[in-house]
Amino acid sequence: MSTAVQEVVQEKKSEPLFSKKNKKLLSNPLDIDNPITVQVLGICSALAITSQVKPAIVMSLGLTFVTAFSNLFISMLRNTIPSRIRIIVQLAIVSVWVIMVDQLLKAYVYDMAKLMSVYVGLIITNCIVMGRLEAFAMGNKPWPSFLDGIGNGLGYGVILISMAFVRELFGGGTLFKGLPFEWQVFKSMGIAYQGNGLLLLPAGACILLGIIIWIQRSINGYRESH
């Protein structure tokens, strides 16, 4: 009898895996709490590898994987890590996951790994990972932290892929180059399109990101005070 009561109490205390709060963790980073456009994290790779859609997709997947699992592990260890050396502990755990991603890429998509060169390694210092570890995983339970990692990885991916889409379309005149459903957009319409070299430069990416932020903030009403 008493055990049954206890079970009921237990059940009341534990929330469902996808409660409203947990869903927010996934959806907020896509828009009003976006890691790139609002939290200003992970800018370097967003500018460097978005000249085509394919590397942008690979990078987003890699980062989502690393953020989610580092968040999970740091969150499980959060009560045992001494705060003085927490940065080294965090970086060590993050780099273990990055080494895994790097070795996987080298083993299965070698040309992609070559193309992305140092930027895979730089996931370690991608501020999104460190930022989420510090801001979320150090103070929350493993499951929400895991979701937070996935949400932020996806929010990063949304911006990355939309930038890569514009840059590849107008910079090179193709879409999804290197993927099975590659599309020569302008060629198939019979237009001789001269690619816009500015968009392929990091400078063009910077200006484009500025404009994306402008559009996003016009829609969701987020304002920054000077």
Next chain:
Amino acid sequence: MENLINIGIRSIFIDNMIFAYFLGMCSFLAISKKVSTSFGLGLAVVFVLSVTVPINWLIQNYVLNAGALAWLGDDFASVDLNFLQFIVFISVIAAFVQLTEMAVEKLSPALYGTLGIFLPLIAVNCSVLGAALFMVGRPYNLTEATVFGFGSGIGWLLAIVALAGVREKMKYSNVPAPLRGLGITFILVGLMSLGFLSFLGFSM
């Protein structure tokens, strides 16, 4: 000597960490609101870069490279530890940043007061790890690697101080509200980077 000057100038202007590679952007954007603080952070980055790049060069060439452990004896001649590169480099950087923080705290509390918050942030400044990884990809010797690290730091300092100068003036401009802050800063950085592209014309 000429070679060293070339590497120095290349890493400051042509291969500028910010305007050519876009490394170290997060702190570059976050801490460029005032010239004085950005200058302090820039100096700290110069210091960390010019010490960690040579340290990582030594580690790469005497520990990590294939066959680099030959000095330990013949048994180690075939060991290749390159897969440990990331974790070793980032540990060196994090450890060094923490050491610097402690040393500055003890030796010069005044400087620590001004730099305090920014010092630990340097560990995750991608330009530090980025410079270490670029250094591996290029055939530098120890002196050249040191000059490269120092030059990259100076380039970063130059970029952040320049941006902070422009942003201080931006306060008085009438920017559309949704573009204010981060948006206009990105467009500024893009335009500044176009300016730096003109250095590409120099043949070294």
